[in-house]
Amino acid sequence: xxxxxxxxxxxxxxxxxxxxxxxxxxxxxxxxxxxxxxxxxxxxxxxxxxxxxxxxxxxxxxxxxxxxxxxxxxxxxxxxxxxxxxxxxxxxxxxxxxxxxxxxxxxxxxxxxxxxxxxxxx
Numbered sequence: 792x793x794x795x796x797x798x799x800x801x802x803x804x805x806x807x808x809x810x811x812x813x814x815x816x817x818x819x820x821x822x823x824x825x826x827x828x829x830x831x832x833x834x835x836x837x838x839x840x841x842x843x844x845x846x847x848x849x850x851x852x853x854x855x856x857x858x859x860x861x862x863x864x865x866x867x868x869x870x871x872x873x874x875x876x877x878x879x880x881x882x883x884x885x886x887x888x889x890x891x892x893x894x895x896x897x898x899x900x901x902x903x904x905x906x907x908x909x910x911x912x913x
């Protein structure tokens with residue numbers, strides 16, 4: 792091997808490590824997207840139980856472009872606990888003006904209904 796190449800090989804090897812390391816670092820960067828975060832739950836005083844009724848806890852619902860608090864209330868019949876949120880895959884952001892509204896459950900017609908996450912213009 793030529794003497795000048797022997798000196799260049801360690802330098803080329805080091806350069807290859809730096810370049811590949813930079814690529815790995817870039818691949819691990821997590822992109823934070825805009826999110827219209829759900830506010831913290833509002834603490835409600837649960838009134839005394841009524842015979843034949845169950846309590847539906849207050850919860851947030853996305854309505855008309857904003858988070859809306861649905862007050863807790865009595866419901867005639869059985870109320871199961873709100874299910875755990877569904878893990879969603881956030882799709883590609885349509886534009887920088889869009890924000891993500893995460894999926895959530897709301898109480899509708901005697902049951903918990905899942906509303907999938909959606910991109911909305913912010």
